[in-house]
Amino acid sequence: MKKYKSIYFLVFLVAVLTLEPQRLWSQRLPLPSGKFSIGHHQLEWVDINRIEILAPDNMMRRLLADIWYPAENVTGLPVPYLDTVMINRALGNKGLQSLLGANGAARIRSGEMNTHGREEAAFDHRLRSAPVIFFSHGMGMITQLYTAQIEELVSHGYVVVALSHPYDAWLVSFTDGIQIPFERKQRNAAGNTEEQHIAYENKRIEWWAADIRFALHQLEIINNMNADTIPFAGHLDLSRVGAMGHSAGGRAAARACQLDARIKSCADQDGVAMMQPFYLNPDGIGMKQSFLLFERVRNVTLGEADAASMGMTLPALNALVDSLRRGKRNALAATGGAYHVLLRFDSSSHMSFSDLPLLQAKSELESAAASRVLQITCRYTREFFDKTLRGASSTLYDTNKRLNYIDLVEWYPKARNRK
Template identity: 75%
Template structure:
């Protein structure tokens, strides 16, 4: 994707009223950034953790010759419970592996301090009873970004669950910042093979494409496990028998979004797919040789501001400006072709100047230095949660989605474009 980042504020940027800025700037030291936002739905949240081993695959990112291990954090609608609140992050394991500086590199100084002090709390209770009012709940798989961890997407996960979804957040070992297992082993982010793959953009994409295949296999394996679990009785698993496996979605952020898309291409049991800011050379996924993308509905929710390249940009890439413009045009056509080759897709653009690549996560909240930054991060996160949830409402549940039928548009959104189902329109 060709774009330039620019910190200059444009007249079209969304701004808070002056009086609100004044109030937030004087907010007490105990700022909002120490807490996750309250989920917007009516359901309480339960949590259950699984560790699975895929005996069909030998782990290729470690020399231990072990089978592929997958951690699944399952968040589900639950009865109100006074049980144990799920901690936000295992800071002891993180400090043991990476030290204080490592935790700060992930969460920022503000976030690391807040998390270590226990001031960042989830809204989930461990193994709380499933809410019987829900009956069967649609299931959404979630994949984190490359080098990230599922925990920094807790606000978005919890919000979806509070509206009656079960979210299965997968930790992709050795591609996550850190995965801790119950037996005490840890799988930190693998760097040696990554570095050996090469440093050019083409080499980086080629390496990541291979990892995307593994992540997609993780998602499909996890779905296989849920099929087994859903048939179990009297197992102590709160949501067993409550999984609506006819309504399964997949989503992810950054590389995780591409992995979700790939899983949809490979497995028709997954009925809907959302990619949050995950593209490589503008592509959220690759078309098959016959031009087919995927049969399922697809959401590409990204932040892009296109600025025409200039001579300096072309020179830095060893190209003429004419050649660079031709390349950008070609990449755009490929992207359009992908979005048009699905079971119906939406392209949503998040306002560039008001957001960052990590606006789909908790990190802007955790790293906020004052009330103004916190309020801005909170509002953008609200918007990303709302659009993502309404997409799954529409495509999995078949219920009204005002943000996608043109009747409403929220601030911070520059574009909502619909692509009809492939084959349903004339070329």
């Protein structure tokens, strides 16, 4: 009898040891794969040259920047994933659940989701300076929901400047107590058709691109300061600057690249309007920088019902789609060299570039799948910047080796008229 009890105990122990890593995985963001620890510092700026058109009192444009950098060690207070007290105070419990879902809200409140960063840690002395990447969230999102991507880049020696775009983020909270929720009144007044929605968003993207350029100017000032209170001052390599974003933020990053030659490389994650990641300039130039369009696209055969729902004939609808696809290819070809990467549609969602699928997972299986997809998006994005900002070789782009969940890696050479 004792022999059987021992066998049962061993079976139980193996089961516990097998399940424990999965339980922990579901409670944490993916562990960053780089060698650097992560520090965090927050800055607030006021752009005195822009009046905030969405503010009721015509105040100047304010901007919040969460700056993540390679850190000397892990001393300092842990960086909280999300300030639920602040969110509940501003938008209530229902507001938190509308953003995160019931599962995500519960995980955040319980402390299951934690960052790997520390507040105000010293800059890592092994790096004299680090390349800088600006990050813009999706429309109605917040930067905290992209922490996994940000941490992965920082762990490989990048400084990431995650901007919160007021009135277009779900909530932006400043230290003086002013809290700016997502602006809906003027958005709704702009119209409900797809064309009106895109027109309104295009105007907002111009503001976001201006935010990126303004923030870059502020970093140039900080980098020339002897500021002991700013850990990364003097350590920013502003000759190697990139911009990236998700959804509308990806389009904003692309627009900033078109407008500002100081930005050397740009990544757009699933940010297109009518299939276009950005619009060509009147002279037919997209941008002179390297570009990555990382998206998920459903390949479907259109039918008569699809055409009828749009008030079109099927030949006319197919002609429109073909025209839009040509427009996308023309845009990618009108750059300083572009990669087009397709994330497998059936294994992902538009939010797979964020932490949301992890937060909202309803089972260990869903959590594990969401984590794997997120790690893939992180790696492809990071290796793109390694290649274009650091000149490093990349197994994913140099050999066209595709990892799981990736359906396409396509290269568009530098446009002939680029110098």
